Amino acid sequence: EIVLTQSPGTLSLSPGERATLSCRASQSVSSSYLAWYQQKPGQAPRLLIYGASSRATGIPDRFSGSGSGTDFTLTISRLEPEDFAVYYCQQYGSSGTFGQGTKVEIK
Amino acid sequence: EVQLVESGGVVVQPGGSLRLSCAASGFTFDDYTMHWVRQAPGKGLEWVSLISWDGGSTYYADSVKGRFTISRDNSKNSLYLQMNSLRTEDTALYYCAKDGGNSGVYWYFDLWGRGTLVTVSS
Numbered sequence: 001e002i003v004l005t006q007s008p009g010t011l012s013l014s015p016g017e018r019a020t021l022s023c024r025a026s027q028s029v030s031s032s033y034l035a036w037y038q039q040k041p042g043q044a045p046r047l048l049i050y051g052a053s054s055r056a057t058g059i060p061d062r063f064s065g066s067g068s069g070t071d072f073t074l075t076i077s078r079l080e081p082e083d084f085a086v087y088y089c090q091q092y093g094s095s096g097t098f099g100q101g102t103k104v105e106i107k
Numbered sequence: 108e109v110q111l112v113e114s115g116g117v118v119v120q121p122g123g124s125l126r127l128s129c130a131a132s133g134f135t136f137d138d139y140t141m142h143w144v145r146q147a148p149g150k151g152l153e154w155v156s157l158i159s160w161d162g163g164s165t166y167y168a169d170s171v172k173g174r175f176t177i178s179r180d181n182s183k184n185s186l187y188l189q190m191n192s193l194r195t196e197d198t199a200l201y202y203c204a205k206d207g208g209n210s211g212v213y214w215y216f217d218l219w220g221r222g223t224l225v226t227v228s229s
Contacts, residue, residue, distance in 0.1 A: 035207075044219035047207065088151065095154065098154070
């Protein structure tokens, strides 16, 4: 089973700042089958990125994904108030396992 | 409106059984693989099970294999999860989720329901 490790556990930033979230896999993720989700309190997760870098329908372009192999990054170019949430990465090259999440909180 | 609505979550004793349902609307249900994903209170996400568009293929996480059964009724645009021999560690919010690919299994999720809470406790 591929284990995903997200860092940092918590990211404290101010609106307008840039957020960089990391997701590292225990082995190579085939064909960059990596997705990112956003989850706000009391809500279901929302798909942001799939295929490591493709934005899902309706996702603002301040969200971008990059990486390949074992190292992937989600970047939020300028944080908006509604972006403070928990973010999960998920690999789907070998079944579907999630990282433990990164919380982006207001500083 | 494109949506998934789960139901059936209750408090059940260890060893008990429960059937969850998910009603789909706003998209062609029988074009897509469907999944169940769960989230224990205050914890992360765990994929549970999937079923192919025609019900011909099913897969389960090791943690539920032999105890849970996924099924679907395309005539009713509905997905189900039969949960037997429940354990306290099965306590979670159970989400119904639509596979992100069109035909086939892509194993990422582009539409989620709001979830239904299953509590296993004596």
